[in-house]
Amino acid sequence: DTGVSQNPRHKITKRGQNVTFRCDPISEHNRLYWYRQTLGQGPEFLTYFQNEAQLEKSRLLSDRFSAERPKGSFSTLEIQRTEQGDSAMYLCASSFAQGNYGYTFGSGTRLTVV
Amino acid sequence: AQKITQTQPGMFVQEKEAVTLDCTYDTSDQSYGLFWYKQPSSGEMIFLIYQGSYDEQNATEGRYSLNFQKARKSANLVISASQLGDSAMYFCAMPPPRGKLIFGQGTELSVKP
Numbered sequence: 001d002t003g004v005s006q007n008p009r010h011k012i013t014k015r016g017q018n019v020t021f022r023c024d025p026i027s028e029h030n031r032l033y034w035y036r037q038t039l040g041q042g043p044e045f046l047t048y049f050q051n052e053a054q055l056e057k058s059r060l061l062s063d064r065f066s067a068e069r070p071k072g073s074f075s076t077l078e079i080q081r082t083e084q085g086d087s088a089m090y091l092c093a094s095s096f097a098q099g100n101y102g103y104t105f106g107s108g109t110r111l112t113v114v
Numbered sequence: 115a116q117k118i119t120q121t122q123p124g125m126f127v128q129e130k131e132a133v134t135l136d137c138t139y140d141t142s143d144q145s146y147g148l149f150w151y152k153q154p155s156s157g158e159m160i161f162l163i164y165q166g167s168y169d170e171q172n173a174t175e176g177r178y179s180l181n182f183q184k185a186r187k188s189a190n191l192v193i194s195a196s197q198l199g200d201s202a203m204y205f206c207a208m209p210p211p212r213g214k215l216i217f218g219q220g221t222e223l224s225v226k227p
Contacts, residue, residue: 033214042118042205042217043159056214089157093215101209103149105159 004106006092012112013082020078021109025094029104032075034067035091036060037108043091049075050097082113116141116210120218127196128226134181135191135221137206143167146208148189149215150180153203162204165189196225 005024013019025032031050035043046065047057051072061067064082069075079086089108095101117140127133139148150162165173165180173180181190193200201224207215 031213035215040220042207042220043215045214045216048214091157091159093159095213097213101147101213103161103209103215105151105161107156107158110157 004092004094004104006090006106006109008109009107010110010112012114015082015084015113017082018078018080019082019111020076021090021092021111022074022076023092023094023106024074025092026104027073028096029094029102030072030097031095031101032069033093033095033103034075034077035093037089037091038087046077079111082111084113087111087113116143116146116208116216118206118208118216118218120206120221122221123219124222124224126224126226127193129198130195132192132194133196133223135193135204135206135223137189137191137218139187139189139206139208141187141208141210143210148180148182149207149209150178150189150191151205151207152200153205153220155202159205163191193223198225198227201225 033048034046037043049069064080067077091108092106095103119138146167148165152160163175163178177194179192203220205220206218
C-alpha cells in the first residue's frame with residue numbers, strides 16, 4: 001500500500017467553474033476525512049466518512065461542496081461554481097475507526113481560483 | 115468542545131540545538147490522545163508522535179519527544195539535535211470522540227545553519 005493518494009496535486013480554475021478532487025485512502029482504513037487548509041493556518045475539518053456513510057459535515061461545507069464515497073473506497077470532493085475564497089489546500093486523510101486511529105494524510109490538492 | 119492552542123507562530127533554532135514547540139489543549143474527555151504532525155513546504159502532513167492521556171510515560175520517537183503535563187493540559191513537542199530538514203510547519207492535533215482531528219494554528223520552525 002502506497003499510502004493516501006490525492007489527485008490532482010494542483011488545480012487552477014476560473015471562478016465559476018466546477019472542480020472535482022479524488023482521494024484514494026489506505027485500503028484497510030474504513031474512515032476517510034477531508035480538510036481544507038489556507039495559508040498559514042491549521043487544517044479545518046470539512047467532512048468524514050465511515051465506509052460509504054457520510055457521518056459528519058462541517059458548517060464550512062456550503063451547498064456548493066459535495067463529497068461522496070460510493071463504494072467505501074475512494075472519495076471525491078466536488079466544488080461547484082468556484083469562488084476565489086475556495087483557493088486552498090484540500091487534504092484527505094484516512095484512519096481506522098478505533099484505537100489511536102492511525103491517521104495518514106495525502107499530499108493534498110492545491111486549488112487556485114483565478 | 116475540544117480546542118488546541120499553539121501560541122508560537124514562528125520559532126528559530128540553531129542547527130544541532132534542541133527546541134520546544136508549545137501546545138495547550140482543552141477537553142472535558144477523560145480519555146484522549148494528542149498528535150504532532152510536521153508539514154514541509156510540499157504540503158504533506160507527516161505523523162511525528164502520539165501521546166495517550168493514560169500513557170504513564172512521555173512518548174518518544176527518535177529525536178522527537180513529548181513533554182506531556184496533564185494537569186496543565188500541555189503537550190509540548192521537543193526536537194533534539196535540530197537538523198536543517200526540520201524546518202517546516204508543526205501542528206498539534208487532537209481527535210474528539212467521533213474521530214476527526216482538531217488542529218492548532220501551527221508553529222513555523224526555522225533551523226539556522
